Amino acid sequence: MITTRRTLLAALTLALTGFATSAFAQDASTLDRIKQDKQLRIGVTSAEPWFFKDPMTEKWTGVGVAMGEKLATSLDATLVPVETTWANAVAALQANQIDMMFVLDPTEERRKAIDFPDAPLFYYAMGALVAADSAAKSWEDIDKPGTRIGVTLGTSLDKNITAMAKNAEINRFSSNDEAIAAFAARRVDVVVQFHPALVVQYSRLKLGKVILPTPVNPVPTSAGLRKETTPAFRNWISEQFAELYKNGVPDQIFNGYLKSKNIDPAGIPGLVKEAWK
Incomplete structure (x- = not known):
């Protein structure tokens, strides 16, 4: 070539x-x-x-x-x-x-x-789904004897609430939905999740109210x-x-x-x- x-x-x-x-x-x-x-x-x-x-x-x-x-x-x-x-x-x-x-x-x-x-x-922050008539404003208000808290097992929220709650009873569930179902069935009094997820759960449940208990720690x-x-x-x-x-x-x-x-x-x-x- x-x-x-x-x-x-x-x-x-x-x-x-x-x-x-x-x-x-x-x-x-x-x-x-x-x-x-x-x-x-x-x-x-x-x-x-x-x-x-x-x-x-x-x-x-x-x-x-x-x-x-x-x-x-x-x-x-x-x-x-x-x-x-x-x-x-x-x-x-x-x-x-x-x-x-x-x-x-x-x-x-x-x-x-x-x-x-x-x-x-x-x-976002660690929020709580509580009863509509609840007067709770702080984590101290929630951490009372006889209060049943629902949280998803193995999450950072599980770790946090376990360290914070000394008096309330902590109930652990395998998923967010199971914790919410327990709240609807009145088997727990409070559900702890990051607050935007709680708001969406609330939209389906139409029960209770979402709050950011103090002290609020922004994530x-x-x-x-x-x-x-x-x-x-x-x-x-x-x-x-x-x-x-x-x-x-x-x-x-x-x-x-x-x-x-x-x-x-x-x-x-x-x-x-x-x-x-």
Whole structure:
């Protein structure tokens, strides 16, 4: 075969194109990829109020989805929900199947495998579902002899309430739903869970009321991100979270979701800790 100058130029161009593509794949940040593909992929799993899939339309809604839509709009991209589980979310990020997973607490163990923005997404707290006529306002009010507390076995809440309650009787259940069922059957007087989950449970039960007993200890939650050489995406997400939180957007979204479930958000603790009473 005769090698001409045109053939050499074509081969060189092809090689440079391949090199550029490879370099982009290795060195470009998630932010660059989203801007190029016009898609923001978020992990979703069945967990109200964060993620909810309508069984009829198969459309995803929820606080996490709404937050993702706001970020996608800012990037002039389309939001793409990718089904996963809480247990598989970290692996999905590492495998580049999703770009972020909302409402993932930044534990030390998770920080070893994935990244998190500096600014929190929002806050929640250990809440209590109590009788509608209960006068309890503090954990001390709840920790009384004869009071039966329901909690999900093996959770951080189980650990916390076990350390706090010295007088009340603690009943442990295998799931949140079982604890709520015990409350409905009046086999326990109080159910302890993180307060947004309690609110959703209340929406189904229509029994009792959700409170944040004092002292209230806010727990920051975040969004898991893939570890990358360049911090561009992490920094951008952190800036967005800080701005959204400052403007009270998490509360606006949470309240909107509650209303979609026919729950009046008035008096229900939101996701902005500074507004808690």
